[in-house]
Amino acid sequence: MAKISLRRGAALALSGLLAAGTLAGCAAESTDGGATDTGSSSSAESTTIRVVAAQYTDDMQPYYDDLVARFEADNPTINVEVEVVSWNDIDQKIKTMVQTNDLPDIGNLNYFSSFAADGLLYTADELLPAATLDDMVETFIENSKYEGTAYAVPDLASARLFFYNKDIFDAAGLTKDDIVTWDGVRAAAEKIKATVPDVTPLALPLGPEEAQAEFLIWAASNNGGYYNNGAWDITSDANVETLEYLQGLVADGLTNPSPATFNRTDGAFALFAQGQVGMLNGAIFLPSVLEEQGSTINYDIAPFPTNRADGTSITLGVQDYFFGFKNEGETNKAAVQAFMSFLFEADNYAGFLEAAGGFLPATKSAGEAMSSDEALAPYIAVLPNAVFYPGAEASWPAVQGETQQTIGLAVAKGADIMSVLEGIASKAE
């Protein structure tokens, strides 16, 4: 009896072990939190700061290695540990650090507002000297504000434009002038479908990877978007109209068949690189992606097709941020400040931009220096018409997450557009 119940107990314990082991991952909370900046015990004066930085390219790690070596030579009392994390993981990484109260000292991410809302961040004034802040592009600083105060500084920005395959356009007898408006895009797509077989006329990547951007580009070209005049405006008529237009394109087979599962990098960009796509919403870094994939396609860029009454074309500006986490007693402030200032010194910042590869600078001085760059010029030219994410809203990350998951469903045949938009709107507070 004892032996037998022991066996049964073992089976239960085994199953419990398997179950709990898997579930525990989500609930675990570190107990050793907060001890990030006590430095080495041998020299009481020294401070260690941890930087979690985004991996724009593989050049980022060598860049930081060099930067940190020179910084530490100038500042012997400050140790800097930089961890370069890929874009797939960095969001979760920083969030887990926050949740386990194991805060880094400097973060580098595409949003900041939810951290600011929780009172975790230094203000921009505390991160950088006034002269450096004055050199920042105003729009970018504006986008770094939470409830009127800047809590982050822009590290760089990107802009987007429309890309088309010239060979496919030639074969279909189309030119750049045919895709200025939404009606033009539809007509062009129909023409491509009729004349060039086995090609996707328009790539529509509304899969989770980047759906929030794809949607905003189309919506803003129709005067819609997430946020208007200081308030969330997700269920607007303009957005419904936008999704109806896209739904029509999908239904007529002018796009990839299932936009909701079609991602940007492995879907749209990859197909475009192979010459299988007529046109798509591209970005400033698409040329380098094409180069990386050894693509030999013949392409050109154009403004985003518009459906605005005044015919203006927008671009989507996306900026990323540096922000500094306060620690207990704010003992890391001086070190964080010193490192941020060092990074934004003209030469170091130029190196940062070079390592990141093909992005727009956040400072005016770097912008002037780079305006002669032919590849960047068209993007710098459209920046005045840029729309941005409502990144200053604390609930933006949740809205973004829901948009990524669900907006693609709204363009499926017969989908209930309003219920999808309402689902997203429910995440906005």
Place this chain on the structure above:
Amino acid sequence: MNTTTPAPPAKRRKKSLIRRFLAGPLPWITPMLLLILAIVLWPVYEMGRTSVLEISGSGVTKGFAGLENYRELFDNPNLLGAISRTFFWVITVVAITIFISLFLAQLLNAKFPGRRFVRYALIVPWAASVIMTATSFRWMLDGYYGILNRILLDLGLVEEAIDWMGSAETSLPWLIIVAVFVSLPFTTFVILAGLQTVPGEVYEAAKVDGASARKTYFSITFPLLRTSLFIATVINLINVFNQFPIIWVMTGGGPGYTTDTTTTLMYKLAFRSQEIGQSAALSVVNFGIILIFVLIYIRATGFGKREDR
């Protein structure tokens, strides 16, 4: 102990207690108990605690939330679909796996030339990382580059390429197939081990009595496999229920939330929707569901009772 009876000197009593302790089972199972406490019970406690805390989108704990997270979770429009899909997913995958494994185990138990290599081959899906298997399938099934579409098109079985992962109707069956594929080796080997414990004399006796092959299987083999089947089923139930990589790699629970199980939904709530409290509440619910799975099964098979006899 009765205080009125004269107590032995304190020192001696202490010593004898220690001796009794050392002679008993406790010293042997204490490390195990500590391990269970540390890696099973403590996370369960933390999980429960997190589920009643209010946690902001950025991960900061704001204080006690009571049952608010649970209320929000049960109001979540995607929860019901995920739960019913999870039950469908677990039951289908486990049932198909067990069914196929019974045949495979029987095959591997038979003597034939090259049996050793077939046994090795069966381990491959087990040895390969699930992420890798799922990634391979994801690209084999891709609407544009997938080898499956190429084959179907070349054979003229379909008119145009099918985007298998494009909608739940086509992706869910494939998720089930892949889950069965990776569950087969373990299940087959457990059943095979069971088959090998059946003594040969029993079969000889059956043969002497003139039992047909079918009768032999259902009256002898199958009943004697009960313990192996029980173990295979329970462990598979738990594994498949908690299965994350296959779904995450192949569909990400999408499009929308249409292929989410409660496990992937739990992840998405925390890291996509920024609802950490809700996610913790769902993990408690998941824990409850898995306990129910196990208890129902124990009850249904009469496993405990039979063994107690």
